[in-house]
Amino acid sequence: MTAYQTSMRWLAAGALAVFLGGCASQVPTRLGMVKDPATGLQFGSVVDNTIITDASFHKNRKIKVRVRNTSGDTAFDLRDLAGRLGAALAANGYEPTADDDFGLLVDLNVVYSGQVQSSLATEYALLGAAGGGVTGAAAGGGRVGTAAGVLAGATFGHIVGSYATEDTYIIVAEVTFAIVKEPLTRPSKTIVFSRSPTPGEDEDERRRKEEERSIRGLGKTFTSNVSVFAGGTNTPQSRIAEEVRQRLIRIVGDII
Numbered sequence: 001m002t003a004y005q006t007s008m009r010w011l012a013a014g015a016l017a018v019f020l021g022g023c024a025s026q027v028p029t030r031l032g033m034v035k036d037p038a039t040g041l042q043f044g045s046v047v048d049n050t051i052i053t054d055a056s057f058h059k060n061r062k063i064k065v066r067v068r069n070t071s072g073d074t075a076f077d078l079r080d081l082a083g084r085l086g087a088a089l090a091a092n093g094y095e096p097t098a099d100d101d102f103g104l105l106v107d108l109n110v111v112y113s114g115q116v117q118s119s120l121a122t123e124y125a126l127l128g129a130a131g132g133g134v135t136g137a138a139a140g141g142g143r144v145g146t147a148a149g150v151l152a153g154a155t156f157g158h159i160v161g162s163y164a165t166e167d168t169y170i171i172v173a174e175v176t177f178a179i180v181k182e183p184l185t186r187p188s189k190t191i192v193f194s195r196s197p198t199p200g201e202d203e204d205e206r207r208r209k210e211e212e213r214s215i216r217g218l219g220k221t222f223t224s225n226v227s228v229f230a231g232g233t234n235t236p237q238s239r240i241a242e243e244v245r246q247r248l249i250r251i252v253g254d255i256i
Contacts (some may be wrong), residue, residue, distance in 0.1 A: 007031025016115035039233040044056040044159055048126040049224040051177055051256050055093030056181070060103025070094055072173075073113035075241065081108070081249070105178040105218070108252055115237070116168035118139040118160045124172050126225045127156040145183055156229065170229035171248050177256050181219035226251055 034043045055061050067082040085108060086096035112120065121127040157170055208210065230240050230246045 030151040036243070039232070039235075039239075040245065041230050041235065041240060042159075042162075043228065043230045043244075043247060044156065045226070045247065045251060046126050046156070046230045047224060047226050047251065047255065049222075051222050051224065053177075053256055058103055060180070061093065061095045062097045062099075062102040063089055063104040063106060064098070064108045065089070065096055066100040066105065068107065069110040069113075071110045073110070076110060077114070081245070084246075084249045085252060088249055089256070092253065092256070094256075103180050105176075105180065106252075106256065107174075107176040107178070109174045109176075110171060111174055112170065112172040113241075114170065115165050116156075116159050116170045116231070117165075120170065120172070121156050121160075124225070124227065127172075127227055156227075159231045160230050163233060166237060167233060167235055167240070168229070169237050169244050170227060170230045172225070172227045172243055173248065173252070174223060175226055175252050175255060176221055176223045178218045178221040224255055226255070 035041070036043065063086075065082045065086045067078045067085065069076045069078060078231055087108070089106065090096055112124065159170075226248065228244050228251065230244050230247075
């Protein structure tokens with residue numbers, strides 16, 4: 001083979017690589033999907049119930065963030081997830097706190113984390129749902145009506161079958177927003193189940209604490225199911241997973 005023929009072969013191979021790369025970057029966005037132009041990943045999300053509220057509605061804006069992982073996926077750093085969710089809520093006017101003095105509580109429970117599977121649409125009804133509700137949460141609380149469900153990006157079926165299994169990822173989570181019941185200064189009648197006092201403990205102080213515990217609790221609670229899923233061609237799932245987690249935090253931060 002002459003040097004000229006060798007050069008032409010390398011030139012042709014290079015041209016083919018450029019052509020294929022260009023084609024990959026020009027893969028059209030699938031129906032209803034949101035494509036990240038920077039990564040090429042395509043995303044979908046479903047929220048079955050949103051909450052209408054605002055930090056200014058609540059006398060005590062301090063909010064406690066709880067993150068739980070019942071999915072069995074050990075890849076989650078719960079402390080990091082809670083910190084990022086707290087930052088998102090702070091941007092919306094709330095005051096994240098780890099103290100016991102809080103007026104609001106948000107609980108994020110990851111119930112599934114892993115590869116996209118068609119069976120999930122049956123297991124988690126929101127993935128196949130086209131409708132949902134809108135819930136109002138103010139100091140007085142209460143459901144204020146229903147509206148079309150929130151469907152952003154792809155429907156679940158657009159991810160299933162579009163990519164290889166190893167190129168897909170989904171998180172399903174339950175989000176509960178709760179308003180702490182305001183404690184009364186002194187209830188007119190309180191039933192106290194007594195216990196043996198701790199040595200050195202003042203009896204009046206013990207009774208006061210028990211009375212406060214008997215009236216402190218959650219008032220109104222609002223639950224929403226959220227799912228975020230994504231697919232990419234020849235993309236490591238670890239990369240997809242982090243992108244999906246970031247979007248989950250943004251969605252949950254905006255729910256309330």
